[in-house]
Amino acid sequence: MTPAVGAIGVIGAGAVGQTVAATLVASALPGRLLVASRLLDQAHALVADLDDMRQATGSPVRPEACAVAGLADCAAVVVAARASFTNTHASDVRMGGAAANAPVVVALATALRGYAGTVLVVTNPVDLMSRLFAETSGCPRVYGIGSNLDSARYRLTLARLLGVPAAAVDGHVIGEHGEAAVVCASTTTVNGRPVSVPLAEVRAELRTRPGRISHGVGRTRSGPAGAVLSALRKALALDDGIEELSTGHGADWHGIPLRFTSGRPVPCLPGLDADEQAQLTAASTKLRTAYQALRTS
């Protein structure tokens, strides 16, 4: 196995960071995997665990612990840090992390000013945190993970509801990675043909699925790690294809489909019917208002 890229960095040695890191070792994507976290001890502990995995599997990926400043030479950096706080939100749960995670993201973005590689932000609320990272750091290639995970869950759910293979379903979830997600039902197809989407059931599954996972196993981690791996492969020019990522779109910042060709993204928003357009406008307004509040607080 010859690694496809030189080095990838992961910031945050928690549930998501651990799973992303293990996925990268198992998939043999980078030659070096640099891990940074709040405490260097955490990074060293995760690296020791990953080293065991590398030895057991014969993976060529070499894990190393480092400070955030040591990530400058990475082809991509995954931001999966989370401040220590108690989330008191019963609904709109991801927004509950905005105030606590913003200073962490600002500090990381400041440390990575001038970084020219790809940054994938996982930290929630991801549409706000990826924008905050991009504007603070000035980094040119910052994307938020979330709408691609929502889209994967959508295709899986619709396939189950319609009794078809998931690979036959083509459709996107855009807007916020959260309560204001927009299911692009009007352009969804199965085997290339339009379908009637059972929207209420789809929305209920998208709303409750992350909570069920967290309730059962503590945190969502494998789904997000898969979404990170898929986005990394597109952004690093290893695969061409569409990835729904949070990015600047006009004056706003939210999830849209990006078509990557040789690592270069071009927005490819599907046609929206009147309801979907109204939902996207509402999502943009919600995120813009929340972002302005965050910047002025």
Ligand SMILES: NC(=O)c1ccc[n+]([C@@H]2O[C@H](COP(=O)([O-])OP(=O)(O)OC[C@H]3O[C@@H](n4cnc5c(N)ncnc54)[C@H](O)[C@@H]3O)[C@@H](O)[C@H]2O)c1
């Ligand atoms: N976008 C998505 O699709 C998606 C999916 C799942 C989770 N998330 C989000 O990802 C984030 C991480 O989730 P988790 O379950 O791994 O959290 P976690 O609490 O298990 O881990 C967070 C890690 O961040 C580290 N950290 C804290 N402050 C730091 C700093 N200043 N610098 C570097 N590291 C720091 C902590 O030490 C810890 O290792 C959360 O915000 C979560 O909501 C997003």
